[in-house]
Amino acid sequence: MTSNTAKKYDVVVVGGGPAGMMAAISAAEGGGQVLLVEKNEVVGKKLALTGGSRCNLTTSLSTDEIIENTPGNGRFLYSALNRWDNNDIIAFFKGLGVKLKEEDRGRIFPVSNDAQTIVSALRNRMAELQVEVIYNSRVSELLTDQISEKYIAGTDETNGIVSSANVASEPQSNDVIVGTDPQSTKTTAQTIISGVKLQSGETIKARNVIIATGGKSFPATGSTGDGYELAKTLGHTIKPLSPGEVPLTSEDPFTKKDRLQGLSLQDISVSVLNAKGKKLITHRNDLLFTHFGLSGPAILSSSTFALKELEKQNQSAVEAKQNSSLRVQRSNPHADFTRPCHSECNDVVTVELSLDILPDRSTDEIVCEIEKCVLCSGDKSLRNGLRDFLPERLLLYFLINLDINPDRKLKTLTPTEAKSLAALCKNFIVNISGSLPLDKAFVTCGGVSLKEINPKTMESKLVSGLYFCGEILDVNGYTGGFNLTAAFTTGHLAGMASAATAI
Numbered sequence: 001m002t003s004n005t006a007k008k009y010d011v012v013v014v015g016g017g018p019a020g021m022m023a024a025i026s027a028a029e030g031g032g033q034v035l036l037v038e039k040n041e042v043v044g045k046k047l048a049l050t051g052g053s054r055c056n057l058t059t060s061l062s063t064d065e066i067i068e069n070t071p072g073n074g075r076f077l078y079s080a081l082n083r084w085d086n087n088d089i090i091a092f093f094k095g096l097g098v099k100l101k102e103e104d105r106g107r108i109f110p111v112s113n114d115a116q117t118i119v120s121a122l123r124n125r126m127a128e129l130q131v132e133v134i135y136n137s138r139v140s141e142l143l144t145d146q147i148s149e150k151y152i153a154g155t156d157e158t159n160g161i162v163s164s165a166n167v168a169s170e171p172q173s174n175d176v177i178v179g180t181d182p183q184s185t186k187t188t189a190q191t192i193i194s195g196v197k198l199q200s201g202e203t204i205k206a207r208n209v210i211i212a213t214g215g216k217s218f219p220a221t222g223s224t225g226d227g228y229e230l231a232k233t234l235g236h237t238i239k240p241l242s243p244g245e246v247p248l249t250s251e252d253p254f255t256k257k258d259r260l261q262g263l264s265l266q267d268i269s270v271s272v273l274n275a276k277g278k279k280l281i282t283h284r285n286d287l288l289f290t291h292f293g294l295s296g297p298a299i300l301s302s303s304t305f306a307l308k309e310l311e312k313q314n315q316s317a318v319e320a321k322q323n324s325s326l327r328v329q330r331s332n333p334h335a336d337f338t339r340p341c342h343s344e345c346n347d348v349v350t351v352e353l354s355l356d357i358l359p360d361r362s363t364d365e366i367v368c369e370i371e372k373c374v375l376c377s378g379d380k381s382l383r384n385g386l387r388d389f390l391p392e393r394l395l396l397y398f399l400i401n402l403d404i405n406p407d408r409k410l411k412t413l414t415p416t417e418a419k420s421l422a423a424l425c426k427n428f429i430v431n432i433s434g435s436l437p438l439d440k441a442f443v444t445c446g447g448v449s450l451k452e453i454n455p456k457t458m459e460s461k462l463v464s465g466l467y468f469c470g471e472i473l474d475v476n477g478y479t480g481g482f483n484l485t486a487a488f489t490t491g492h493l494a495g496m497a498s499a500a501t502a503i
């Protein structure tokens with residue numbers, strides 16, 4: 001469908017992801033004439049990949065739990081979720097004929113196990129509501145007008161403000177001015193949105209514009225961060241971007257070929273430790289050993305905390321180095337500080353993760369179980385006798401780590417060795433050196449500063465008629481349906497509020 005450039009839309013939505021489509025639907029349901037502009041040839045390209053292409057679209061947890069599971073500014077979502085929460089999202093899709101099911105941890109998926117079901121439901125609903133959609137069109141600029149507001153002292157607050165688009169600071173004949181003392185007339189300019197410009201040069205007029213361009217991860221899906229640049233041109237602050245829900249890298253020996261690569265562990269505990277070895281946060285979920293380090297839901301949820309701690313420890317290392325350089329400089333004023341100082345500069349700062357492979361059992365209980373195995377199968381080798389106790393590759397890795405020959409008979413295992421093995425199961429330390437880059441992350445942390453957004457409407461506090469929703473905002477959640485919940489609820493709110501002011 002092509003756009004009608006002469007027409008002025010009530011709402012133009014930029015971006016056809018889950019947030020943008022939901023915003024377009026809500027604005028149209030609110031009676032607005034809506035146009036959605038998408039730079040891809042299809043809508044919902046990233047949505048189609050979600051949940052391993054099964055789309056974990058929301059959760060059955062309570063609002064408080066949703067906020068808890070949204071570590072990146074979840075509290076900002078309170079107003080949006082108060083108006084339209086996960087139960088409304090579920091009811092919305094059911095209303096469109098989509099059958100849903102609940103899996104572990106309250107995760108909601110379509111029964112079809114196909115994310116395309118969700119994409120199609122949104123696309124069809126837009127068509128039903130006659131939302132116009134233009135594809136293969138990139139919004140490259142936001143268009144604005146200035147209106148002047150004149151406040152006349154000595155009047156009541158509301159009567160004292162008059163406005164008209166593009167007026168100069170002097171009162172015009174058609175401005176209604178209530179007040180007597182011209183000396184105390186104040187005029188302030190206010191920026192209002194007036195439309196968008198496409199990369200093709202075409203301009204589209206709109207009363208309201210909703211930016212739903214997503215984050216900057218998986219750029220092949222269209223999320224290339226355009227919206228941040230658009231927002232910046234109108235004075236919005238962008239909080240620094242970083243990878244969220246991202247696999248972590250490690251140089252530890254387990255990453256080497258044929259050791260633990262490809263091994264997955266179910267329902268284990270992962271704790272991020274600070275420099276003093278104190279647990280900062282613990283997540284219980286599944287984990288995957290890879291050739292570069294660790295992945296899987298438990299790691300994705302731990303990633304932001306591990307990366308923050310890494311940054312903190314890097315900063316401390318830099319400061320410590322600067323201080324020691326300063327001390328050397330004081331004692332030797334002729335020292336050459338432009339040359340790299342090998343031992344210090346080559347140190348790689350890492351953060352420790354503690355993996356508890358058997359979180360439901362104490363160390364003593366594990367020792368007891370090992371002792372039972374020794375009694376029952378003492379003549380078997382360690383590698384065979386303890387096979388049911390731990391996945392074989394992990395067992396071998398642990399035994400070798402503890403300098404215990406896996407081919408020894410189980411009955412030769414000493415109580416001290418059994419205790420060390422149990423202790424390793426409860427506290428297997430992995431050194432994390434970083435993460436995969438932002439483009440490989442599941443979400444983007446950072447984004448449009450929430451201080452500049454009205455949480456009750458998603459409208460910009462800087463530009464009247466400009467709205468934001470979805471991942472472009474400085475909000476990010478764990479895996480488990482929390483990011484799509486945020487996209488849908490903020491999209492719904494932005495759509496409703498923009499339609500209400502436009503019509």
Ligand SMILES: Cc1cc2nc3c(=O)[nH]c(=O)nc-3n(C[C@H](O)[C@H](O)[C@H](O)COP(=O)(O)OP(=O)(O)OC[C@H]3O[C@@H](n4cnc5c(N)ncnc54)[C@H](O)[C@@H]3O)c2cc1C
Pocket residue numbers: 014015016017018019020037038039040043044045046047049050051052055056057058137138139140212213214215217218221222223224225226227441442443469470471472479480481482483484485487
């Ligand atoms: C592999 C993967 C799996 C995931 N699985 C889940 C999951 O199961 N559950 C969950 O809750 N979250 C999941 N997420 C996160 C979730 O997909 C995102 O948080 C969500 O898609 C954000 O929605 P959005 O509408 O804000 O942005 P996006 O989905 O990124 O959509 C933005 C849209 O805007 C368009 N666009 C960008 N710039 C312009 C422009 N200048 N002009 C026009 N159009 C533009 C893009 O082409 C894109 O279509 C997953 C993420 C990934 C990468």
